[in-house]
Amino acid sequence: MDLQFYNSLSRRKEKFIPLNPGQAGLYTCGPTVYNYPHIGNYRAYIFEDILRRTLKYFGLRVNQVMNLTDVDDKTIRDAAKEGLPLNQFTQRYKDAFFADLKTLRIEPAEHYPAATEHIPEMIDLVRKLLERKVAYQTEDGSVYFSISRYPKYGCLVNLDPQQLRSSGRVNHDEYDKESVSDFALWKAREPEDGDVWWDSPWGPGRPGWHLECSAMSMKYLGESFDIHTGGVDNMFPHHEDEIAQSEAATGRQFVRYWLHCAHLIVEGKKMSKSLGNFFTLRDLLDKNFSGRELRYVLLGTHYRQPLNFTFQGCRDAKAALERIDDFTERLRRCQDKSLEDNNQQFKSVIERAESDFRSALADDLNTAEALAALFNMIRDVNRLLDQNNISSQQSNKLLHLLSQFDSVLGVIEPDKKEPVPPEIERMARERQEARKQKDFARADSLRDQLTELGWMVEDTPEGPKLKRLV
RNA sequence: GGCGCGGUAGCCAAGCGGUAAGGCAGAGGUCUGCAAAACCUUUAUCCACCGGUUCGAAUCCGGUCCGCGCCUCCA
Structure with missing residues (x-):
C-alpha cells in the first residue's frame, strides 16, 4: 500500500510522492524555548516523530529539521523578567526539551537550528523580498510583507484577505503598516528589547516570527521540499505567512505536503x-x-x-x-x-x-x-x-x-526494569519450595508478604515470575 | 460574523457506501493447590437528532442541537 497523507493544502488525502525518490525532507515546527512544554505540545512532537519513523519504515531516507525558536516577544520578555541574558535563559528550556524528548522516546531530528544562529540567512531573505517589491520598509526601520502585493495570500487557510479584521492587538509601533494584515519581517529595535538586537541593512532590530522557519527550512532542505508540519493553530498566521514570504522570494512552491495535528483537551x-x-x-x-x-x-x-x-x-x-x-x-x-x-x-x-x-x-x-x-x-x-x-x-x-x-x-520496548532484590528472590524461592511440599498455607503467606513488599509472584509453567507492582 | 473540526458501548477510540476494529473496565467459563497471566464466551439490532439520496448509510447530501479550534506571534 502506498503512503498517503492528508494535505492541508488540498484538504484531502494524497499519495506521498517525494521530490527526490527514496528521500523525504521534513520540517517540523519545534518549541519556543521560554517555558516547559505541556502535553499538548508533546502531542505535536510525537505526531511528528511517528511521521518520521513511518517514512523510515517505508524505506525512505529522512532529513528532518526541527527549529528552536529562541528569540521572540516571549523569550525576550521573560528573560528580561529574570534578568538573564537571552541565551542563558533559553538554554535552560532547550536542555529540558531534549531531556523530555528522550523520556518520550522521540527520535532525534537531523538538525535543530536555532533562530539566533541564522540571522544572516533571515536578513538575506528580507533583502530578496524587498528587491522583489513584496516588502516595504517603514520609517522606524521595520520591514513588512505586503499582503496586497501577493495575490495567493490565504491559500492554506482559505481566508479572504479583505476579511481579516483588524484586531485590537496591533502594536502601537506598527501604526505605519500599509495594511493591518501585513506582517513583520524585521522588527526595529525597541527599548524593551534590551540588548537583544542585530545589525541589518535597515538598522538594528530582530527578525519577525515567521521568518526563521522560512530561512532555516530552505537552508537545510532547499527552496522546495516535501513535508512541513505543526499544530492546527499554526496554520494561520504562521504557516500562511511562511508560504507567502518563501514563495514570493523564490517563485517556487515552498512545501508540497502540509500536515497539521489537532489539539488535545483535558477531561473534555x-x-x-x-x-x-x-x-x-x-x-x-x-x-x-x-x-x-x-x-x-x-x-x-x-x-x-x-x-x-x-x-x-x-x-x-x-x-x-x-x-x-x-x-x-x-x-x-x-x-x-x-x-x-x-x-x-x-x-x-x-x-x-x-x-x-x-x-x-x-x-x-x-x-x-x-x-x-x-x-x-x-x-x-x-x-x-x-x-x-x-x-x-x-x-x-x-x-x-x-x-x-x-x-x-516506540512503545513496545519495556521501560528498564528494577532488578529483583536478593531478599525478594529468596522469598520467592522459599515459597516455591513450600509449594513443592504442598505447604500451601506457607506458600500463600509468603506471597502475601511479597505483595506487601510491592512484588507480585505469578506461577508459570516455566517457574515463578516476579513482577513489580505499580 | 467568516473559515474549519468533531459528536460511535461504562470510559478511551478506529471505521467514512456493503452491514460496528482495538484497548481499558464489567460478567460467566477453561486453566491453576489457590491466584495471576493467557484463552473462550459475553457487553452498541446500532453510530447526537430530523429529513433526503441509494438495492444498501455510522459512513453521501440538507437541516437542527451540542462541543471545540482558528480569524496576527498559542502545538
Whole structure:
C-alpha cells in the first residue's frame, strides 16, 4: 500500500510522492524555548516523530529539521523578567526539551537550528523580498510583507484577505503598516528589547516570527521540499505567512505536503492554567506516569482528531502496556515443546499482522489502527502459545517483528526494569519450595508478604515470575 | 460574523457506501493447590437528532442541537 497523507493544502488525502525518490525532507515546527512544554505540545512532537519513523519504515531516507525558536516577544520578555541574558535563559528550556524528548522516546531530528544562529540567512531573505517589491520598509526601520502585493495570500487557510479584521492587538509601533494584515519581517529595535538586537541593512532590530522557519527550512532542505508540519493553530498566521514570504522570494512552491495535528483537551475541557488542567511532562512523571505511558495515550487517537486526555486514560494505558510486556516476556521465555506442524497457521498470523500494521500507517498515520493490528497479533499468538505451539525459532521471529513495529510506535520496548532484590528472590524461592511440599498455607503467606513488599509472584509453567507492582 | 473540526458501548477510540476494529473496565467459563497471566464466551439490532439520496448509510447530501479550534506571534 502506498503512503498517503492528508494535505492541508488540498484538504484531502494524497499519495506521498517525494521530490527526490527514496528521500523525504521534513520540517517540523519545534518549541519556543521560554517555558516547559505541556502535553499538548508533546502531542505535536510525537505526531511528528511517528511521521518520521513511518517514512523510515517505508524505506525512505529522512532529513528532518526541527527549529528552536529562541528569540521572540516571549523569550525576550521573560528573560528580561529574570534578568538573564537571552541565551542563558533559553538554554535552560532547550536542555529540558531534549531531556523530555528522550523520556518520550522521540527520535532525534537531523538538525535543530536555532533562530539566533541564522540571522544572516533571515536578513538575506528580507533583502530578496524587498528587491522583489513584496516588502516595504517603514520609517522606524521595520520591514513588512505586503499582503496586497501577493495575490495567493490565504491559500492554506482559505481566508479572504479583505476579511481579516483588524484586531485590537496591533502594536502601537506598527501604526505605519500599509495594511493591518501585513506582517513583520524585521522588527526595529525597541527599548524593551534590551540588548537583544542585530545589525541589518535597515538598522538594528530582530527578525519577525515567521521568518526563521522560512530561512532555516530552505537552508537545510532547499527552496522546495516535501513535508512541513505543526499544530492546527499554526496554520494561520504562521504557516500562511511562511508560504507567502518563501514563495514570493523564490517563485517556487515552498512545501508540497502540509500536515497539521489537532489539539488535545483535558477531561473534555480546553487545557488552561486557570482551569488547573494544564500539565507538563514533569507533572505526569510526578504523578507516577511514565513517558512511555503518555506516548501510548497519544498514539491511541488519530493525529487529526481532537484527543481527550484523561488520567483514567493514563491508567488504561498502563494496563494495556502491561499486556504487551507480559506478551514479550512470554515470548522470551518460550521454549520448544512437542510441536505440531503449525507453519501455515503461524505464517498467516504474521502476514496478517504485518499487512494490517503497514496499511494502517500508510493510511495517513493511523496509529490507533496500527495498535489494533498489534493487539490482534498478540491474541493470535497467545492462543498458539497456550497450545504449546510456538517454536523458539518462531518466537524469535515474532520478537523481531515486534521490534520492527516498535521502530514506528516506540512503545513496545519495556521501560528498564528494577532488578529483583536478593531478599525478594529468596522469598520467592522459599515459597516455591513450600509449594513443592504442598505447604500451601506457607506458600500463600509468603506471597502475601511479597505483595506487601510491592512484588507480585505469578506461577508459570516455566517457574515463578516476579513482577513489580505499580 | 467568516473559515474549519468533531459528536460511535461504562470510559478511551478506529471505521467514512456493503452491514460496528482495538484497548481499558464489567460478567460467566477453561486453566491453576489457590491466584495471576493467557484463552473462550459475553457487553452498541446500532453510530447526537430530523429529513433526503441509494438495492444498501455510522459512513453521501440538507437541516437542527451540542462541543471545540482558528480569524496576527498559542502545538
